[in-house]
Amino acid sequence: MDFMYTETDRLAFIWRRSGTDAEVLRVYADTPQVCIPEKIEGHKVVSVGAYCFSEINRTGAEIDSASLNAVQSGRLCEFCGNYAESIVLPDSVRKLGNNAFYNCRKLAVIEIGACLKEAGSDIFMNCSCFSKLYLRCRADVPNGLKQLISRINSSLEVYFYDGKCINAMLVYPEYTDSYDEIAPAHIFGRNITGEGFRARQCFSNDVPDFKQYDEIFNKASIEESVSTIYKMALGRIMYPFMLADTAKNRYVAYLKLHQKEIMDMLVTDRQLEALHFMCSNKYAKASGIDSAVAAASQSGWSEGAAGLLKWKHEFIEDIKRNRYDFG
Known part of the structure; x- marks a missing residue:
């Protein structure tokens, strides 16, 4: 496998080739919003390397500094850490390496296709602003959503975009996951708080199970605050993909019951x-x-x-x- 450096007018990449495929290792850009191409020098981008967008550079690549002329001149910045705000990944990406977005504290939006098969550990660690994920596919086809949301326990809005319009929206509320020691046996019991965990389990063969998702709302509406789950109801009503009448009625009743609080929060946002x-x-x-x-x-x-x-x-x-x- 060879390390490569490729530069365009607005982007530059350190990448590694393997046959006809490419793994992106570092990205340089002139804007905090980046769109990664599907191919680099004819090689299909199938993987994002470990720590790719982190300030920690662990590529191990040996690139002649003279080759990084756009970076040396200041025309391009290293797209990582607090500089990164929005990332669009190509449909060809199948793997996100460990800690890929580590410490991207201003990263708010990620867009990706449906081909993702593997999401490494701690990929969203310290991504405190990450709140929106766009999937370029219909909501009823296999996709990598289950892998992605299993790596983040903070609140996340997920939009399914089929190329023309948003056809579904799902909101996964925040949950906490901790371990409590049971004395004196020194046994640790897992303690999960929040319906966001149950919502993340609503899948069937890598496809969101909307019926299961809608069924958790009854309990969530009792145990969670309005500010935590009103977007679940609003998202399902605004984009009613595979929404049964009984579930719709529950969501509508909730929106009407808490309409004043919800309206005020929508104004705030x-x-x-x-x-x-x-x-x-x-x-x-x-x-x-x-x-x-x-x-x-x-x-x-x-x-x-x-x-x-x-x-x-x-x-x-x-x-x-x-x-x-x-x-």
């Missing part, structure tokens, strides 16, 4: 599309919209406040007028 969805489907009441308008105004979000006032007039006040229209 400036989720205009979700706010419109809540209003247009009558899940939000006038009281919830008024509270959200006040929150948007106080935070200086004029677009949100204006939209909410418009939707209140369009979807709520019109209902009241029609209710008493005897003409």
Whole structure:
């Protein structure tokens, strides 16, 4: 296997070739948002090496420093650690090496295809901002999601994108996993807290099992806070892929019951599309919209406040007028 260095206008790679395949070891870029190509010098990118995007360089590659001219001149930065914010990986990637994203504390979004088969240990360690994962596939085909979410216990939003639109969204809440010593036998018992763990088990042959996923919501809605799980309900309703009527009714009832809290949190996150969805489907009441308008105004979000006032007039006040229209 040979170490290689390849440079383009906006990217540079240290990589290793094996036959017709390539393993990316280090990446250099001129922006914190990177899209890795499917091929480097005709070799298909099938693997991301251990510590690839970490500040810790463990490539073991011997590259002549004179070859790294774009890096030496400052035109490209090492894409790692706190510099990395968003990464798009090609469909050809089948493996993510151990600690691939270690200490990428500003990394928020990863996009990947459906071919992933192996996710190494601790790949998301200290990725405190990582919150969104996009999968370029339908939600009913085998993919690498199960491997990925087993490597992260913080909250994660997963979007399935089929090339045209988002066809499904699943939210995996945070959970904690610890071991307690049982004295005096010095036996350690595993202690798991949070429904996020059970949600991560809802798979069948590497495909999300939506029926199982929807069934855990009853218990989750009792044991978890609104801020923790409201996105589970909202995501399933907004993108109702394989959603049974009974599950839909549970989600809708939850959104209506907690509409004021949910509207305020959507304003905090400036989720205009979700706010419109809540209003247009009558899940939000006038009281919830008024509270959200006040929150948007106080935070200086004029677009949100204006939209909410418009939707209140369009979807709520019109209902009241029609209710008493005897003409």
